[in-house]
Structures are given as C-alpha cells and as structure tokens.
Amino acid sequence: MLTDNHGRKINYLRLAVTDRCNLRCFYCMPEEGLNWLSRKELLTYEEMLRTCHLLVKMGIEKIRITGGEPFVRKDMMKLLSALSKIQGLNELTITTNGVLTASLVPELKRIGVKSVNLSLDTLDANRFFAITHRDEFDKVMETLDQLLKYDINVKINAVVMDGKNTQDIIPLVEMTKDTPVSVRFIEEMPFNGEGHIYSGLKWDYKRILDEITAKYPAIQKLHDESYSTSYNYNIPGHKGDIGVIAAYSRTFCGTCNRIRITPDGVLKTCLYDDGVMNIKDIIRSGFSDDELKAKLQEAMNNRAKDGWEAERNRALNDPAHESMATIGG
Numbered sequence: 266m267l268t269d270n271h272g273r274k275i276n277y278l279r280l281a282v283t284d285r286c287n288l289r290c291f292y293c294m295p296e297e298g299l300n301w302l303s304r305k306e307l308l309t310y311e312e313m314l315r316t317c318h319l320l321v322k323m324g325i326e327k328i329r330i331t332g333g334e335p336f337v338r339k340d341m342m343k344l345l346s347a348l349s350k351i352q353g354l355n356e357l358t359i360t361t362n363g364v365l366t367a368s369l370v371p372e373l374k375r376i377g378v379k380s381v382n383l384s385l386d387t388l389d390a391n392r393f394f395a396i397t398h399r400d401e402f403d404k405v406m407e408t409l410d411q412l413l414k415y416d417i418n419v420k421i422n423a424v425v426m427d428g429k430n431t432q433d434i435i436p437l438v439e440m441t442k443d444t445p446v447s448v449r450f451i452e453e454m455p456f457n458g459e460g461h462i463y464s465g466l467k468w469d470y471k472r473i474l475d476e477i478t479a480k481y482p483a484i485q486k487l488h489d490e491s492y493s494t495s496y497n498y499n500i501p502g503h504k505g506d507i508g509v510i511a512a513y514s515r516t517f518c519g520t521c522n523r524i525r526i527t528p529d530g531v532l533k534t535c536l537y538d539d540g541v542m543n544i545k546d547i548i549r550s551g552f553s554d555d556e557l558k559a560k561l562q563e564a565m566n567n568r569a570k571d572g573w574e575a576e577r578n579r580a581l582n583d584p585a586h587e588s589m590a591t592i593g594g
C-alpha cells in the first residue's frame with residue numbers, strides 16, 4: 266500500500282497524456298492555444314507504461330487518462346489497451362471532451378473501461394461555442410449517446426462560470442431525470458493558462474447548491490465515498506444524480522488519494538503544487554525500477570497537507586495559473 270506523510274492512502278493516478286486539445290475552453294487556455302510541448306518533451310507510451318506498472322505494484326488501483334484531450338494523441342487506444350492489461354489495476358477511466366470519442370466507445374467497452382468523465386458545460390449549442398470556441402456540440406452529444414448505449418457509466422463535468430453558463434445549472438440537473446448520468450458541477454479554478462484574468466470565485470459550491478435547492482427543495486444528500494471529491498445528491502425520482510465539487514474551496518484535501526503525472530512527466534502530489542519531481546528525466550538518465558520506486562516513495566513522504574500549503578510552497582511569484590491542460594484536470 267502506498268501512503269503519504271499524513272497517513273493518507275494513495276491509490277489513484279491521473280495521467281495526462283498530452284497538453285494539446287481540440288477545444289479552446291476559455292477557462293482552460295487562451296484561444297490561440299498553448300506553447301505546445303514537442304514530441305520529445307512528452308513521456309513516451311513506453312515510459313508511461315513502465316511508470317504505471319511500477320505504481321500499480323506500489324499500490325495504485327485506479328488510473329484516469331486525461332490531458333489535454335487524450336484522443337488527440339496518436340494511437341491512444343493502444344496505450345489504453347496496454348494499460349487495461351496491468352495486473353492489479355482495478356479501474357481504468359478517461360476524462361474526455363467527447364469530440365473524437367463517439368466512434369471509439371465500442372472499443373473502450375471491449376477493453377474494460379467502465380466509466381468515462383465527459384466534459385460538458387452547457388446544453389445549448391451557441392453557449393457551447395462561446396465557451397469552447399469550437400462548433401463541436403453535436404459530436405459531444407453523440408459521444409454521450411454512445412456511452413449510454415454501451416452502458417458505460419457517465420459523469421458529466423460542468424464548470425460553473427459566472428455570466429457564461431449559470432443558466433445551464435437547472436437544465437443539466439433536469440437531464441438527470443430520465444438519463445442515468447451523474448452531473449457534477451465544478452467550481453472554476455485559476456488554471457486557465459492566463460487566457461483570461463481569474464477574478465475570484467463567484468460560484469462556490471454553496472452557491473451552486475443553493476441554486477439547485479431553490480428549484481428542487483426535495484433534493485436529498487447521498488452518501489459520499491470516502492475519497493469522493495464531490496458532495497453528492499439526488500432529486501427523488503431522477504435516474505441520475507448530482508455532484509458539486511469544491512475544486513477551488515479545497516474542502517476535500519484531508520482524504521486526498523490522488524497523484525498526477527503531467528504530459529512531460531512531472532509528478533504532482535497535489536493539483537496546486539508546481540511539480541515535485543520529473544519522472545521522464547529520471548527514466549532517461551537510466552534509473553533502475555528500484556531507484557525510480559525509491560524516488561516516487563520519497564515524493565509521497567513529502568506531500569503537502571492540503572492545496573493551500575501546496576500553493577504556498579510553489580516557486581516565488583508563481584501562483585497557480587498554468588492551463589489545466591498541462592496538469593491533467
């Protein structure tokens with residue numbers, strides 16, 4: 266079992282496989298995109314697989330593939346298929362924007378992917394374009410249909426943004442009436458690659474919940490799993506449920522079980538830290554598995570208590586503003 270210096274079990278890895286994306290969500294990156302990583306700066310699939318095999322031996326039970334948009338990286342299904350065969354890995358999941366995903370759903374099902382997080386901030390095609398700067402709403406909805414058809418659990422991630430999509434909160438909740446999805450509302454964080462100025466959080470988890478409760482006073486609290494980052498609810502009679510994620514308020518650090526690896530191999534033991542070691546450099550300088558393992562354990566032994574401490578520990582004058590696409594949201 267992998268534990269950190271605060272006694273927290275670490276069993277969940279979020280692996281960002283690329284920083285590139287085919288959408289330009291304004292809250293994630295500037296419209297012109299980012300200064301993309303070159304191919305040689307990226308972890309190769311072999312390096313990812315080696316690291317994942319090792320981490321699973323150390324205690325990781327769940328891996329989420331994220332990015333950037335995972336499916337813009339070539340041969341992504343090959344990586345997923347190889348990961349799905351790792352002995353001891355209980356769960357392989359993906360976070361995707363759904364633009365390129367619909368046709369891949371049967372293959373995802375075949376290799377054993379049981380749940381997918383689909384990012385969808387609005388049910389209105391015009392607002393989708395205004396937020397993402399791309400006309401891809403129909404493709405995302407097609408992916409949703411396919412995932413449901415193939416009986417893959419779907420969690421919809423909706424970032425709540427003042428003046429952009431708060432009118433979508435109730436329609437997204439309404440969607441849970443007949444559709445067995447979990448709609449999770451996420452507080453907007455400052456990770457926007459400086460595409461716009463983050464002027465503080467206007468819709469925190471309490472305000473989001475108040476908005477929902479005003480419309481659905483019968484809303485019921487559900488039991489939250491011990492490592493859940495969302496407060497979970499259900500509207501009686503609805504097939505799906507609702508979650509609210511205090512991503513900026515950081516109320517869940519006490520039970521945080523996750524680590525992250527960025528597309529260029531940086532290990533982050535907290536979303537808000539600026540990286541604690543570079544796995545790619547270590548691998549490329551010829552470290553053995555045992556040496557890499559020792560380095561990984563050392564990183565766990567020095568984990569920040571919470572996201573506030575991690576942010577304070579960042580290099581001077583470097584507040585958390587990098588794009589979520591370079592971190593693996």
Ligand code: SAM
Pocket residue numbers: 286292293331332333334335360361362382383384422423424451452453454455456457512589590593594
């Ligand atoms: N491209 C994939 C997708 O869109 O699902 C995976 C990567 S994306 C960075 C992962 C998640 O991070 C998405 O649900 C996105 O909405 C969320 N995200 C990105 N920037 C964010 C921000 N500034 N605040 C909150 N969530 C953010």
